[in-house]
Amino acid sequence: MSNYRIQGATGDWEVVIGLEVHAQVVSNSKLFSGAATAFGAEQNSQVSLVDAAMPGMLPVLNGECIRQAVRTGLAINAEINRWSRFDRKNYFYADLPQGYQISQLYHPLVGEGTILIDADEKAGIPEAKHIGVERIHVEQDAGKLMHDQHPTMSYVDLNRCGVALMEIVSRPDMRSPAEAGAYVRKLRALLRYVGSCDGNMEEGSMRADVNVSVRRPGEEFGTRTETKNVNSVRFVMATIEHEANRQVDVLEAGGKIVQETRLFDPDSGTTRSMRSKEDAHDYRYFPDPDLLPLVLTEEFIEECRASLPELPDAKRARYIEQLGISAYNADVLTAEAEMARWFEKVLDNGAEPKQASNWVMSELFGALNRLGKGIADSPVSPPQAAELLALVADGTLSGTLSKQVFEIMLDTGDSPAKIVEERGLKQTSDTGAIDAVIADILGNNADKVAQYKDGKEALFGFFVGQTMKAMGGKANPQVVNELLKKALNA
Known part of the structure; x- marks a missing residue:
């Protein structure tokens, strides 16, 4: 209720x-x-x-x-x-x-x-x-x-x-x-x-x-008014808000509601009488x-039934139960047919559902909002999105690098593989190169190393950040974490 x-x-x-x-x-x-x-x-x-x-x-x-x-x-x-x-x-x-x-x-x-x-x-x-x-x-x-x-x-x-x-x-x-x-x-x-x-x-x-x-709650229905031709969800809600309050004011002042047709004025957010329905x-x-x-x-009728697509309630349930997508993400992704179709094209190109849904909800929606575009005008296509996610999944790109590549995709329309190749943005897991950078970071921050060893473990994040910064975001974060732990505990 x-x-x-x-x-x-x-x-x-x-x-x-x-x-x-x-x-x-x-x-x-x-x-x-x-x-x-x-x-x-x-x-x-x-x-x-x-x-x-x-x-x-x-x-x-x-x-x-x-x-x-x-x-x-x-x-x-x-x-x-x-x-x-x-x-x-x-x-x-x-x-x-x-x-x-x-x-x-x-x-x-x-x-x-x-x-x-x-x-x-x-x-x-x-x-x-x-x-x-x-x-x-x-x-x-x-x-x-x-x-x-x-x-x-x-x-x-x-x-x-x-x-x-x-x-x-x-x-x-x-x-x-x-x-x-x-x-x-x-x-x-x-x-x-x-x-x-x-x-x-x-x-x-x-x-x-x-x-x-x-x-009054529980009483018979009152006399209704009809406000014609309201042309947005926001205006429908505003019409109800104003009209309900107007009727309450009339009734509490001892008046009666007249059955009539009204119009909504979007500039003032109010309704006004158009014609009476007293005489139908x-x-x-x-x-x-x-x-x-x-x-x-x-x-x-059966031909009509067979032609129906999967409808939003059924699609939402499938996303949650079969694809493992969160209820909130499933709500948003199935709210509009065009969005659901775009997302499913990403999956059709091999993307993992949970990874894809999280990326769409955060990175893609953020970019589209910033650009003032809808999903139909997305500068990045579903196959390109799937290709970007695959590069993250196979370790070619870190999360940080994938954001850089995505921004370039938005500007140029190029494929992520082309961008990675031309701009040298590939993630590295070269332990020798990473060890050398870590040695420099620890050597230049001996005081913080001592604090870490004295129990200030929150500094670990500082060392990770410094290492990633020194390597231009190209180091594999998992490898960085493993090598840092080894170096700090030596």
Whole structure:
């Protein structure tokens, strides 16, 4: 159970959260037309006659969009409805030329499922929790109104009109901003693993409608508000934080919460009223007469199931149980599909899993953060990383030398073997050369040698450091340790 509570003047309040996530389906064409779906295209350059609602134009269902939605449903262990139907949601708006949206109200494609969010004590999630998903239905997106292009007119871009969306509706199972943030991150990760949505919230391909109400712990649900089109995990959490506190303030002042649609202002971190839902719109839903009911075969569903990749929870468990990777490292490495794919390519090139995971978590992530790059833009490839780790494992490079080589790889893109060869960075285990350096170090620090022999054993690290420094970091640390012990105890 979440321990998140809002402390009001009259006692504690609990927040109740449900999310409706709209995820754009990855497909080359729209849900009911052959128009393209590429992001960033010139306005109104991806609009078919169907999208523009020209007379006599009939929708033709894109089977790839259905396949992707079914695969998404299977990834959250949801019921796949063998029979579903498209309905018309009737309303007039300038970005919807048909005067209706084709959606699925009564008979959605995907039924109930669950998404597991992991425990995170620091974030206030004391234990793992299953968040219920009520349904996933497929619908077409509307176009976009642009109000900043002309002083007196609004322009309409219909490029998004007809793009396929999955609306993923959670149950009101979340009880804190942290749980909601974890849910959105996990859902986005699942969509990216499956390949059904790219999850790029900043581009609008995934956005959330945030439903929030408050109540005294254990009481019935309160009246909820819905904040539309929130486009980042951070903003989802900020929306909940502000809206819950606002509702508590209203109730404690003796007021009532109005069921309404609100908007989040990222500049102020607050929500504001957009329209009341006191008088619910009558959308006059009815079955779309131009589309037959959708009937799925068992063969199609099993093909969708067989096409699923290893999903993050299963991958995390395998990393821990079979590869011996720590739970924390496994969490991070499996959080995003792209990261997991990069890491597994390192293993495919022969790297040892524990060594590779530790190196990725420390050296690689540190470098990428410093450079402001993501894993997709890493200057070092997985085969190069595996080659570097192999040089450490076989004793060619010490840990110190491997850091030097890695920095050069980041700058030049050269392979580690080439760098080692050209710059003479190979680690040495030449006992004669190391003994000579140790003799000089001990001779120049006779006072510290005497202190060491009198029991000040912490000085051993000083002698190791001086020896490594004198040899430019190229001496084998294990050999240095052995020879130093022998020399100091002689």
